[in-house]
Amino acid sequence: MSARIGVFVIAAALALYIVLVGQRAVLLLMSGDVVGTLMGVALVVLPLIAAWGLGRELWFGVRAEQLARRLEAEGAVPTEEVAVRPSGRVLREDGDAIFPAYRRAAEENPDDWRAWYRLGLAYDAAGDRRRAREAVRRAIRLESGERKASSGA
Known part of the structure; x- marks a missing residue:
């Protein structure tokens, strides 16, 4: 559950970044200055790439979790005993x-x-x-x- 909270916090921070950069992009596009307009265009493209990447990674997480649940329901999850660190990571x-x-x-x-x-x-x-x-x-x-x-x- 803590991983989901971490993903939510990071996704929310990135979404806030996208909104703030988008606002700056609109202001630069409306500036009328050639350099400002070019920077505004760049600032429109960067948040779009960030939003695409965020969506792709979130969808990957959802689908991976669905497969994990399906594998568990089928009783096909690996059962080997392995030692783990205090953090939960496998040695x-x-x-x-x-x-x-x-x-x-x-x-x-x-x-x-x-x-x-x-x-x-x-x-x-x-x-x-x-x-x-x-x-x-x-x-x-x-x-x-x-x-x-x-x-x-």
């Missing part, structure tokens, strides 16, 4: 030890979103956040395709 050595089995499962079942999601969890436990996000994004794409195929779309 890297334990993450590295369980990682090969999940990588092998994803390689053997490249179209299984569950294998890719579990691989994302293993990457995260091993301390590789970038690859963890890539694996979870792939799981989201595969699950979306599976859902569309089963609904006949």
Whole structure:
């Protein structure tokens, strides 16, 4: 729950930034000055990029959480016992030890979103956040395709 609060606080701060920069952009666009107008255009583009990035990351979080709940409901969440730090993060050595089995499962079942999601969890436990996000994004794409195929779309 504290992660959700953190996400909400950061999203709210970014939304406030977008609004404030947007207001400045309007003022600069209305200035009539060539340099002010160019800066106003730049300040319109930057908040749009920020809003797109915020939306993309929030949607990623929602979809990842949906897959986690579905995996849990199916009883397919990894059950290995691993040591954790006081912060709750898995000790890297334990993450590295369980990682090969999940990588092998994803390689053997490249179209299984569950294998890719579990691989994302293993990457995260091993301390590789970038690859963890890539694996979870792939799981989201595969699950979306599976859902569309089963609904006949």
